[in-house]
Amino acid sequence: MKRKITEMNMLSIFLIIICSCQSNNNKEPETTFKTENTTIAKETKNELCVFSTKNNPKSQGINMEFFYPCEWESNTGQSQSVVTKFSKVLSDGSALEELLVISNIGRSLTEDEINLLLSEKILNEGMDPIKDRSISFQRIEIDGKPTAKIVYETKLDNSGSEIFSKVVQNVVYHNQCLIRIQQGTFSKSKEKAESLYNEYNDLFTKLSTSTKFLNN
Numbered sequence: 001m002k003r004k005i006t007e008m009n010m011l012s013i014f015l016i017i018i019c020s021c022q023s024n025n026n027k028e029p030e031t032t033f034k035t036e037n038t039t040i041a042k043e044t045k046n047e048l049c050v051f052s053t054k055n056n057p058k059s060q061g062i063n064m065e066f067f068y069p070c071e072w073e074s075n076t077g078q079s080q081s082v083v084t085k086f087s088k089v090l091s092d093g094s095a096l097e098e099l100l101v102i103s104n105i106g107r108s109l110t111e112d113e114i115n116l117l118l119s120e121k122i123l124n125e126g127m128d129p130i131k132d133r134s135i136s137f138q139r140i141e142i143d144g145k146p147t148a149k150i151v152y153e154t155k156l157d158n159s160g161s162e163i164f165s166k167v168v169q170n171v172v173y174h175n176q177c178l179i180r181i182q183q184g185t186f187s188k189s190k191e192k193a194e195s196l197y198n199e200y201n202d203l204f205t206k207l208s209t210s211t212k213f214l215n216n
Contacts (some may be wrong), residue, residue, distance in 0.1 A: 029112075047071070048207070051084055051100070054060045054214070058083045060177050062106040065212040068098050069203070094187035094196060098207060101166035114173050118148035123171065142181070143213050148170045153193075158187070166191040166197040170208045181208050 049070040058080065068074075072086040075180035077099075083131060088143040109117065120137040129132065135151040148171045156163040165185035183204040185196035197204075 009060075048210070051080075051086075053100075053102070056083060058102065060102045061109065061150050061210045061216065062102050062175060062177055062179065063214045064179075065214065066100050066181070067207045067210040069207075071101060072096070072098070073200040090196075092187075092192075094185065094189075094192055096200060097182075097184050097197065097206075099180070099184075101179075101182070103178050105176050105178060105185075108176055109173065114146055117178070118146060118171060118173060120148075120150070123148055123150050127152065128154070135166075142170060142172055142209060144213050145172050145174045145213060149208075161188065163188060164193040168197075168201075168204050168208075172211075174213055181211060183207060 037076040048067050051066040051068060051074075052064075053066065066084070068086040069088070071149045072088045075085045075087065076082075081101050081103045083102050085097065085098045085099050087095055089095045097178065118139065120134075123137065124134050132152050132154045136149075137151075137155060138149045140147045140149050150171070151166070151167065151168045154165050154167065156165060163186050165184050165186045167182060170181040172179040172181065183200075184191045187193040187196065
């Protein structure tokens with residue numbers, strides 16, 4: 001019974017966080033990193049920039065470096081939990097998007113609670129059974145922090161027309177916060193959303209795993 005109550009609590013935490021941010025060759029390519037608040041010395045081929053959350057009013061005290069393609073447009077999230085969003089609209093109207101969400105849980109979690117919160121069961125139960133379809137789940141670490149990586153497909157309604165999306169979501173627990181690093185593809189065609197995801201999957205992985213958590 002105690003475990004059941006714990007599962008319900010963890011699911012409630014996750015649902016509150018998810019609902020609060022809804023709205024809206026074999027050689028590895030070299031990358032240029034830029035940031036306003038820090039200097040990252042890497043001269044490379046493809047250009048990435050760094051968004052620093054230090055002193056950001058939405059960061060919940062989390063100091064981290066969040067990577068994104070420099071050519072993508074920046075948008076401030078409408079929700080209090082959405083720290084920032086970057087996107088690129090392609091010529092056919094399809095789009096790529098990266099999102100950073102930080103939500104304060106309100107207390108430190110035990111190791112068992114972290115494992116439960118980042119479990120496949122809790123993440124899947126937080127999905128919409130009608131619109132969302134889970135594809136894969138994996139427990140990983142990002143910069144040494146416990147992380148759950150889940151890939152799923154979903155459908156969105158855009159002024160009466162369906163938009164198909166394939167998303168990779170990395171959910172990280174750090175300093176009493178749940179941090180969601182999410183990248184996805186969006187298109188009126190399910191096949192296009194899928195092919196775009198396959199094309200950009202390596203970039204999405206690089207963006208997420210480049211994340212750095214810093215001392216305040």
